[in-house]
Amino acid sequence: MNDLRVLVVEDEPIAAEAHTAYVGRVAGFAVAATVGTCQEAVQALQEHPVDVVLLDMHLPDRHGLDVLRALRSAGHRADVIAVTSARELDVVRSAVSLGVVQYLLKPFTFATFRERLDAYRAYVEQAQRVSSVTNQSEIDQMLGSLRPSRPTELPKGLSPEMLDRISTMLRASGSALSARDLAEQLPVSRVTARRYAEHLCETGLVERRSRYAGAGRPEVEYRWV
Structure with missing residues (x-):
């Protein structure tokens, strides 16, 4: 074929x-x-x-x-x-x-x-x-045969429900959000929010960039593309 x-x-x-x-x-x-x-x-x-x-x-x-x-x-x-x-x-x-x-x-x-x-x-x-x-x-x-033989899998530790919530939040925001912004609105830990945001970056739906605000390390923020 x-x-x-x-x-x-x-x-x-x-x-x-x-x-x-x-x-x-x-x-x-x-x-x-x-x-x-x-x-x-x-x-x-x-x-x-x-x-x-x-x-x-x-x-x-x-x-x-x-x-x-x-x-x-x-x-x-x-x-x-x-x-x-x-x-x-x-x-x-x-x-x-x-x-x-x-x-x-x-x-x-x-x-x-x-x-x-x-x-x-x-x-x-x-x-x-x-x-x-x-x-x-x-x-x-x-x-x-058109249907997958097993449920859709995400990386270990990620849930479809939380991924959908974070996706919806980023898509609706109209501006970039940091992991801290996401964590405060959900609420989840900042580490958890970052894992989901990074996964969305890997899929090509979200882009990351650095946010500079005064002295210290820049904060990474995420924007729906």
Whole structure:
């Protein structure tokens, strides 16, 4: 089976670079193009053969759902995996109704990303081996291959709930926050807040910089990209 060709649609440069690099590290996949707007995504679909689209929902020109609608209206049969921070129920339901095969919430680790792509490839390989299904069990098995075999794992000591709270806080703040700022608002220890913020930096969703305020060591602060 040839490599599956991937269109990465992500407007944040750091996240786009990370997702593109992630695809290159997963066996059986190759990046066809990386774009940052709805218009560029539609054009890329016309210019490149694409098997699967990694689609962010928050694009600068139009909503990611518009890419989905344009893709289906034009007759493109590429599958779509939503890779987004959009948690609104109506967005999730609309994405499912338009044929999204997986919905991956930011932030995530490379291990989670790879697991989702591997599951998708298993689904494609299984679909290519048969021309029709004979019973419900075969359908369940095929659709079940799209789901990861185990729960999403974070680095030891990190919980999804706290990661979501810190992500939400940084995304909503509109400005950079230090580990001390995060710790005071949650509340958790400064060390704990720093661990989560550093993990978000590793995923490409947050950037760090030094805050200088008088004498002494500068304080590290974190900003949602």
